[in-house]
């Protein structure tokens with residue numbers, strides 16, 4: 001195990017510590033366990049709702065097909081039961097689990113009494129858009145979360161209640177996002193549309209800015225060729241991985257000053273405006289697996305920069321960091337630059353501009369088909385804590401990394417590349 005791997009581990013432990021601060025979240029905890037710890041992600045921090053459990057309800061009422069635990073009488077579990085239709089939902093139920101069934105329709109009758117519902121999980125079913133009764137969700141005026149991922153929807157459900165905060169629609173066949181569909185979504189903070197069939201033309205009609213509380217939008221694995229228009233100013237997390245986006249318009253992000261994380265790996269970006277990412281709150285930027293040739297301005301807030309698998313030949317540090325303000329230093333801790341066309345390590349000036357840097361991951365570079373270069377990794381240790389320094393030091397003495405091991409490491413990293421689909 002190379003020194004880099006060790007340092008990466010330190011970095012990632014740091015990442016984990018950061019996200020533990022959000023432990024209060026009721027449903028988030030489930031997701032956190034699934035988060036790939038190899039990736040210092042900050043993408044899943046949008047707090048979710050907490051439900052107070054009311055003890056005044058009679059626990060008796062439960063649909064025959066389902067299970068209502070005595071310890072949580074507001075929850076009804078009807079998941080993994082090969083159900084073809086939705087049972088009648090008793091009026092006191094707040095959380096409804098219907099995931100992993102063979103449900104094709106969402107009829108009004110099932111929900112007539114279900115006014116207390118706050119969360120419905122209908123993921124992994126066979127629901128098509130026209131099989132959802134008109135207005136069935138809109139009547140649920142307490143609904144906060146709606147999971148419809150892994151169904152057969154062709155369009156975003158409409159109408160929806162204005163109480164809704166999280167709408168998960170990934171892994172459907174959505175091609176249509178009419179304007180009226182976003183009008184009611186004023187309280188939505190999280191919209192997941194990854195793994196659908198969205199194209200630029202449909203997004204033009206969408207009017208995302210209606211969703212004025214939106215913090216996270218996931219549009220990964222769609223068919224976009226340009227940046228989504230009209231995103232709301234409230235946005236903090238933007239996921240656009242694996243589309244075919246080839247450019248970022250000048251000043252595009254100026255309208256999104258709250259952005260914390262931008263993920264655009266696996267697109268067709270060839271160049272980005274030099275100042276594109278001059279954003280005061282940006283912490284994570286992932287532009288890996290594109291066709292970039294040039295480096296760009298790195299904002300002081302940025303901590304993690306991923307630009308692996310691009311066509312960069314030279315990383316000019318002066319361009320990333322045109323000036324150093326000793327009172328306002330850059331926060332960058334990690335840069336990943338493997339699989340570019342670098343022939344020399346980044347100038348050590350980088351360590352003055354980015355004094356918090358823990359590692360620059362060079363991996364292998366793609367110089368030409370037969371001639372792969374491996375650059376030794378300079379690591380700047382001045383700002384590591386005493387323990388981190390010792391750990392790194394010990395490791396360095398024990399294991400001198402050889403080519404093969406590092407190669408292994410790269411492959412593992414690839415495998416561990418997390419699903420973009422985090423929320």
Ligand SMILES: *[C@@H]1O[C@H](CO)[C@@H](O)[C@H](O)[C@H]1NC(C)=O
Nearest residue numbers: 088089090109110111112113
């Ligand atoms: C709704 O509640 C009423 C009153 O409790 C009950 O008579 C009726 O059967 C319920 N309807 C359904 C579909 O559960």
Ligand SMILES: *[C@@H]1O[C@H](CO)[C@@H](O)[C@H](O)[C@H]1NC(C)=O
Nearest residue numbers: 027030099100121123124147
């Ligand atoms: C809904 O079901 C999916 C499985 O499809 C699961 O991953 C997810 O955690 C569930 N969400 C909630 C909020 O229960």
Ligand SMILES: *[C@@H]1O[C@H](CO)[C@@H](O)[C@H](O)[C@H]1NC(C)=O
Nearest residue numbers: 141142161162163164186187
């Ligand atoms: C929207 O969210 C706010 C804050 O959570 C809440 O007070 C308000 O009632 C919600 N709006 C609707 C229509 O439910």
Ligand SMILES: *[C@@H]1O[C@H](CO)[C@@H](O)[C@H](O)[C@H]1NC(C)=O
Nearest residue numbers: 221222223241242243266420
């Ligand atoms: C990108 O999306 C395509 C389908 O659109 C899929 O086949 C491919 O596996 C995805 N690639 C990544 C890296 O997620």
Ligand SMILES: *[C@@H]1O[C@H](CO)[C@@H](O)[C@H](O)[C@H]1NC(C)=O
Nearest residue numbers: 314315316317318319320322
């Ligand atoms: C790096 O960029 C700066 C500013 O654009 C430029 O003045 C300098 O010549 C560049 N250095 C190299 C080695 O290309």
Ligand SMILES: *[C@@H]1O[C@H](CO)[C@@H](O)[C@H](O)[C@H]1NC(C)=O
Nearest residue numbers: 280299300301325327328329
């Ligand atoms: C640090 O720099 C950023 C970006 O240039 C600027 O917006 C911010 O106000 C500066 N903070 C301080 C304390 O000078």
